[in-house]
Amino acid sequence: MGQVERITEYLMRAEVRMWMIRFVVTVAWLVILLPNVQSQIRVDTARGFVGKEVDIPFFYDVDLTLDSGSIISLQGDFKLTQPTVFYPQVFRPGTALHIVDSTLSRSTDSTGSWSITLQLTRDMGRGEVLFSLAGEALAGTDSVTQLLFTNVMLDGSAITSLTAVVITESVGTRLPYVRFAVLDPGRPNPTTIGKKVTWGFKIDKESEVFFKIYDLLGREVSVQDFGVLQKGVYINTFTPDITTPNGVFVVRLITNSGEATQVMHVVK
Numbered sequence: 001m002g003q004v005e006r007i008t009e010y011l012m013r014a015e016v017r018m019w020m021i022r023f024v025v026t027v028a029w030l031v032i033l034l035p036n037v038q039s040q041i042r043v044d045t046a047r048g049f050v051g052k053e054v055d056i057p058f059f060y061d062v063d064l065t066l067d068s069g070s071i072i073s074l075q076g077d078f079k080l081t082q083p084t085v086f087y088p089q090v091f092r093p094g095t096a097l098h099i100v101d102s103t104l105s106r107s108t109d110s111t112g113s114w115s116i117t118l119q120l121t122r123d124m125g126r127g128e129v130l131f132s133l134a135g136e137a138l139a140g141t142d143s144v145t146q147l148l149f150t151n152v153m154l155d156g157s158a159i160t161s162l163t164a165v166v167i168t169e170s171v172g173t174r175l176p177y178v179r180f181a182v183l184d185p186g187r188p189n190p191t192t193i194g195k196k197v198t199w200g201f202k203i204d205k206e207s208e209v210f211f212k213i214y215d216l217l218g219r220e221v222s223v224q225d226f227g228v229l230q231k232g233v234y235i236n237t238f239t240p241d242i243t244t245p246n247g248v249f250v251v252r253l254i255t256n257s258g259e260a261t262q263v264m265h266v267v268k
Contacts, residue, residue, distance in 0.1 A: 040060075040061040040062040041058055041059065041060065041061060041074075041130065041152075041154070041159065041162065042058070042059040042061040042162075043056060043057065043058055043059070043147075043149070043162045043163070043164040044056070044057055044059065044164065045164070045165040045166075045167065046164065046165070046166050046167070047166075047167045047168075047169065048137030048166070048167075048168055048169070049137060049168070049169055049170065050137050050138065050139040050168055050169070050170045051136070051137065052136075052137055053089075053134055053135070053136060053137070054086065054134070054135060054136075054137045054166060054168070055092065055132040055133070055134045056132055056133045056134075056135075056147065056164045056166065057129045057131075057132045058129065058130045058131050058132065058133070058162075059127060059128070059129055059130065060124060060125075060126060060127070060128055060129075060130050061126060061127070062126055063125075063126050064126075065123050065124065065125050066120055066123065066124045066125075067120065067123055068120050068121065068122045068123050069119065069120060070119070070120045071100070071117065071118070071119050072097075072117070072118045072119075072120075072130065072154070072155065073115070073116070073117045073118075073153075073154070073155050073156075074115065074116055074117075074152065074153065074154050075113075075114065075115035075116070075152070075153050076113070076114060076115075076149050076150060076151045076152035076153060077111070077112070077113050077114075077149070077150045077151045078111065078112055078113070078114060078147060078148065078149050078150070079110055079111050079147075079148045079150065080109075080110045080111075080145050080146075080147055080148075081110075081145050081146040081147075081148070082142040082144065082145035082146075083109040083110045083145070083258075084138055084139075084142065085137075085138055085139075085142055085143060085144060085145035085166055085167075085168055086135050086136070086137065086138060086145050086147065086166040086168070087135045087136040087138060087257065088104060088106075088112070088114075088133055088134075088135040088147075089104070089134055089135045089136060090104065090133075090134050090135075091104065091114075091116050091131050091132070091133055091134070092131060092132050092134055093118060093130075093131050094124075094128055094129035094130050094131055094132070095128070095129070096120055096121055096122050096123075096124040096128055097118040097119060097120050097121060097124070097130065097131065098118065098119055098121060099116060099117070099118055099131070100117040100118060100119050101115075101116070101117045102114075102115065102116040102117070103115045103116075104133075106258075108259070109258045109259070114133075114149075116131060118130060118131060133147075133164075137166070137168040137169075138168060139168055139170055143167060143168050143169070144165065144166070144167050144168075145165070145166050146163055146164070146165055146166075147163070147164040147165075147166060148161065148162075148163050149161060149162040149163070149164070181201060181202070181203050181207075181209075181253050181254075181255040181257065181258050181259060181260045182201060182202040182203075182260060183199060183200075183201045183251070183253040183260035183261065183262050184199060184200040184201065184262075185199075185262050186198065186199045186238075186251060186262055186264050189263075189264060189265055190264075190265035190266065190267045191240060191264065191265070191266055191267075192240070192266070192267055192268065193240050193241065193242060193244065193266070193268060194239065194240070194241070195239070195240070196237050196238070196239045197237065197238050197239070197240075197264060198235055198236070198237050199235065199236050199237075199251065199253075199262065200233065200234070200235050201233070201234055201235075201236065201253050201260070202232070202233045202234070203229060203231060203232065203234075203255050203257070204231055204257070205231055205256070205257055206228060206229070206230050206231060207228065207229060207255040207256040207257055208226075208227065208228050208229075208255065208256055209225075209226035209227070209228075209229050209234075209253070209254070209255050210223065210224065210225055210226070210253075210254040210255075211223075211224040211226065211236050211251075211252070211253055211254075212224075212251075212252045212254065213238060213249050213250070213251050213252070213264065214249060214250045214252065215245070215247065215248075215249055215250075216247065216248055216249075216250070221244065221249060222238060224236065238251075238264075240266045244266055245266070246266055246267060246268045247265075247266060248263060248264070248265055248266075249263070249264045249265075249266065250262075250263060250264075251263065251264050
């Protein structure tokens with residue numbers, strides 16, 4: 001092999017080594033950088049007047065530009081430390097995105113799950129709002145709540161849990177407003193076959209209302225559909241008959257804005 005051929009081969013090997021080094025460095029930077037991208041979504045404190053809407057913004061907080069057309073998916077669970085302060089209702093996109101799909105479901109008055117998929121309509125940089133969670137500001141037992149977003153996944157990868165703070169305010173005298181169903185204990189309790197039990201219940205918003213009674217095995221003993229009721233106080237009755245077994249029953253009031261339960265004892 002001539003000297004020219006040896007020099008050429010050396011340069012080719014050097015170029016290959018250089019490309020390998022660049023590849024390794026690039027992969028290393030991605031490994032370092034991607035977790036930071038995934039963890040840098042920020043939520044902020046939100047304030048609202050009682051009975052009005054309040055928005056909790058979710059900010060993109062990374063020094064990398066997201067390209068127009070990109071798809072972003074997030075999901076997780078949530079928990080309210082004071083559920084009488086804020087009632088989550090709907091997601092709204094930031095100015096650079098539109099919502100492809102979203103869900104917001106409640107397991108209890110304080111807990112639930114959520115998911116949202118967004119598509120960018122233009123390039124977006126750090127500090128812009130990805131989306132906001134809008135809901136109703138309430139005036140219950142407190143005026144401040146933490147909204148804890150846990151098990152958060154970004155495009156299938158876990159990210160740091162997020163905590164937002166919601167503060168509600170009233171103009172003038174504080175309003176005793178709670179958007180929850182309230183179910184008073186039934187009377188009499190215990191009861192017997194043929195003896196009517198009466199419950200009082202209250203709803204603070206127009207809502208569909210169901211009244212269900214279960215035995216301790218979870219079987220439905222009675223189901224009553226009240227349809228849509230306006231805000232107000234109501235009563236409901238149930239009379240155990242000869243088919244009603246002896247024992248303890250769970251009485252469940254179900255509305256669009258929450259549930260409430262009591263216990264009924266039937267003795268023979």
